[in-house]
Amino acid sequence: MTGGTPPPQRQARAVRLGPRSVAALVLVSAVGVAGFGWPFLAPPDASLNAHAQDAPWLFAGVLVLLVAVVAATISESGLGPKAVAMLGVLAAAGAALRPIGAGTAGLEPMFFLMVLSGRVLGPGFGFVLGSITMFASALLTGGVGPWMPFQMLAMGWFTMGAGLLPGPDRLRGRAELLMLAAYGFLAAFAYGTVMNLAGWTFMNTLASNIAFDPDASIADNLARFLSYCLATSLGWDGGRAAMTVVLTLALGTPLLKALRRATRRAAFEAPVTFEKGDGVSRPT
Numbered sequence: 001m002t003g004g005t006p007p008p009q010r011q012a013r014a015v016r017l018g019p020r021s022v023a024a025l026v027l028v029s030a031v032g033v034a035g036f037g038w039p040f041l042a043p044p045d046a047s048l049n050a051h052a053q054d055a056p057w058l059f060a061g062v063l064v065l066l067v068a069v070v071a072a073t074i075s076e077s078g079l080g081p082k083a084v085a086m087l088g089v090l091a092a093a094g095a096a097l098r099p100i101g102a103g104t105a106g107l108e109p110m111f112f113l114m115v116l117s118g119r120v121l122g123p124g125f126g127f128v129l130g131s132i133t134m135f136a137s138a139l140l141t142g143g144v145g146p147w148m149p150f151q152m153l154a155m156g157w158f159t160m161g162a163g164l165l166p167g168p169d170r171l172r173g174r175a176e177l178l179m180l181a182a183y184g185f186l187a188a189f190a191y192g193t194v195m196n197l198a199g200w201t202f203m204n205t206l207a208s209n210i211a212f213d214p215d216a217s218i219a220d221n222l223a224r225f226l227s228y229c230l231a232t233s234l235g236w237d238g239g240r241a242a243m244t245v246v247l248t249l250a251l252g253t254p255l256l257k258a259l260r261r262a263t264r265r266a267a268f269e270a271p272v273t274f275e276k277g278d279g280v281s282r283p284t
Contacts, residue, residue: 020072021124025160028065028127032153036197039225040218069128086262087129090117094133095140107239110137111191112247113255114155115184118162119176120259130159150198158191177252184244192237196229 090113097110114133118126134155138148165183167176201212210227213220 018072021069024065024069024072025124025127028069028153029157031065032157035153036150036194039197039201039212039214039221069124072124082265087125087132090129091132091136094129095136098137099141107243109243109247111158111188111240111244112184112251114159115162115180115187115244115248116252116255116259118159119165119168119180120256120263121163122168123160123163126159126161126163127156130155130157133159147195147198150195154191154194157194158187161187176256177249180252181245181248184248185241188241188244189237192233192240193229196225196233200225200228 094110094113094117097113098108100109110133114126114130117129121129131152134152135148138144138151162180162183165179167179171179210224210231212224216224
């Protein structure tokens with residue numbers, strides 16, 4: 001044993017986004033925006049079918065683009081097999097958490113895990129993780145339907161947003177937890193609002209004055225949609241937001257440490273190099 005100060009522990013860094021990863025994320029997000037927002041993007045006289053017919057095509061497009069995101073991320077950041085295995089483990093854990101609440105009053109514990117994972121692993125890895133987790137949970141719970149590709153996109157955005165929060169390498173402790181809790185609270189409502197677009201157009205216009213009306217103006221449909229959100233999902237979104245905040249504050253510190261430790265061991269960054277000092281080679 002030789003004396004001297006031990007080398008500092010290597011910081012866990014999020015998976016870096018290269019130009020190809022960014023391009024793939026922008027493309028899949030553009031497809032998602034078009035898939036969700038066509039009631040507001042299309043003119044009032046456009047004859048468009050409901051999402052039940054659009055969903056298979058959207059699902060196929062999302063899968064292709066997800067493969068592109070994964071391929072671009074692996075090629076640009078040097079993800080190894082340990083990192084890919086970690087993606088599978090986190091997706092399986094998130095899928096297993098979803099049935100615990102079974103969606104009761106919006107109490108869905110998987111959301112806090114997605115927030116913490118996206119924070120540690122970065123936006124690109126987070127988007128893929130969120131989408132794959134929702135896909136796996138749909139298979140696990142039998143929730144496969146025309147809504148599934150929309151859930152995959154919405155959860156991908158939810159997890160990606162956590163990876164875009166400021167200070168990923170510097171902010172730690174209670175300040176980081178409060179930021180993640182605040183993000184989880186707001187993003188839980190945003191997730192519910194976005195998902196409402198996938199079901200809103202199924203309502204019969206004659207049955208409700210808050211249903212989507214293809215002959216109405218964009219402003220009128222926007223007012224109808226906001227009324228629909230307030231009447232149908234506000235309570236569920238509130239339960240989801242509250243649970244995400246509580247679990248983030250209660251379990252965030254140990255889980256963030258565990259995720260960062262696993263990230264270092266999975267070697268997300270460039271290979272370790274060595275420098276000499278005092279006659280001893282140390283990893284940098």
